[in-house]
Amino acid sequence: MEIKKVGVVGCGIMGAGIAQLCAQSGYNVIVSEINDALLQKGLKLIDGALGRQVEKGKMKAEDKSAILGRIKGTTNMADFSAIDIVIEAATEDMNIKKSIFTQLDKYCPPHAILATNTSVLCVAEIAGATKRPEKVLGMHFANPVPVTKILEMIKTIATSEATIADGKSFGASIGKTVVLTKDLPGFISNRIFSSFLLNAVRLVQDGIATPEDIDTVFKLGVGHAMGPLETLDFVGIDTVYRGAKAMYEELHDPQYAPPPLLTRMMALGWLGRKTGKGFYEYKK
Numbered sequence: 400m401e402i403k404k405v406g407v408v409g410c411g412i413m414g415a416g417i418a419q420l421c422a423q424s425g426y427n428v429i430v431s432e433i434n435d436a437l438l439q440k441g442l443k444l445i446d447g448a449l450g451r452q453v454e455k456g457k458m459k460a461e462d463k464s465a466i467l468g469r470i471k472g473t474t475n476m477a478d479f480s481a482i483d484i485v486i487e488a489a490t491e492d493m494n495i496k497k498s499i500f501t502q503l504d505k506y507c508p509p510h511a512i513l514a515t516n517t518s519v520l521c522v523a524e525i526a527g528a529t530k531r532p533e534k535v536l537g538m539h540f541a542n543p544v545p546v547t548k549i550l551e552m553i554k555t556i557a558t559s560e561a562t563i564a565d566g567k568s569f570g571a572s573i574g575k576t577v578v579l580t581k582d583l584p585g586f587i588s589n590r591i592f593s594s595f596l597l598n599a600v601r602l603v604q605d606g607i608a609t610p611e612d613i614d615t616v617f618k619l620g621v622g623h624a625m626g627p628l629e630t631l632d633f634v635g636i637d638t639v640y641r642g643a644k645a646m647y648e649e650l651h652d653p654q655y656a657p658p659p660l661l662t663r664m665m666a667l668g669w670l671g672r673k674t675g676k677g678f679y680e681y682k683k
């Protein structure tokens with residue numbers, strides 16, 4: 400199947416990155432948000448990311464304008480009537496995702512592939528909200544999307560081979576190395592990485608070390624670009640919390656149980672960089 404038009408649902412950290420990368424790769428993109436204020440905020444993220452490339456001399460100003468010209472924002476899912484593939488990057492919440500997929504199934508053309516960027520949730524359950532489960536798959540991008548090279552592709556027990564083949568060639572067309580995995584909680588990356596992040600939270604919670612010291616150990620000792628607490632703030636406390644909760648509910652494995660400190664940070668809205676405060680403070 401030839402893919403020309405890409406839809407993206409959600410223009411937060413991941414949706415903005417996915418929309419940017421697809422437009423950079425030559426696709427026409429429609430990105431949706433809940434309301435106009437959030438849409439403008441998301442489009443600003445893309446403008447800012449491309450602007451930084453221009454400032455660094457890595458991109459020409461006219462290329463930035465051309466990329467932005469290929470991205471259209473909307474708050475109406477009916478505008479997805481001519482897309483070939485849609486990547487959902489909305490909040491990590493099963494009910495939100497199921498309701499989005501029911502709408503996508505209604506508005507997207509019958510040939511369209513529907514992908515979710517969920518970090519850990521059951522892709523088959525999301526597919527069950529549509530009448531085309533054979534066209535639903537997981538496309539788990541890594542943050543920051545325009546920079547990272549990996550794309551985890553999740554095949555449910557209902558996803559067709561044709562959908563996977565189309566998904567793989569789409570992934571390659573946007574510069575990703577695709578790895579295929581089963582539809583089980585956390586897939587590859589988060590099945591391993593979530594417990595690492597949650598253990599770092601437990602160390603802070605129990606007063607064993609400060610976020611700075613834990614991060615320093617992993618940056619200087621293991622060669623990580625970011626320590627685990629910096630990563631938590633970068634990814635979003637809410638995304639990690641919701642993902643851990645869903646994995647714990649399905650696997651009943653205590654290593655994925657959200658530590659009480661994370662629950663309290665969620666309650667206070669300390670979601671990391673996106674709200675200006677998490678384990679660290681950020682200037683707005």
Ligand SMILES: NC(=O)c1ccc[n+]([C@@H]2O[C@H](COP(=O)([O-])OP(=O)(O)OC[C@H]3O[C@@H](n4cnc5c(N)ncnc54)[C@H](O)[C@@H]3O)[C@@H](O)[C@H]2O)c1
Pocket residue numbers: 408409410411412413414431432433437487488489490491492495499516517518519539540541542633634635638642673
């Ligand atoms: N943050 C990461 O590092 C990361 C990495 C890989 C995958 N993910 C996954 O990507 C998805 C998005 O995460 P994020 O970090 O971008 O979160 P985010 O909070 O930055 O953005 C989510 C956006 O979705 C929007 N949204 C919610 N419901 C919507 C709807 N019905 N229609 C349109 N937009 C809607 C919200 O307004 C918000 O702007 C989640 O499933 C998350 O698990 C996140």
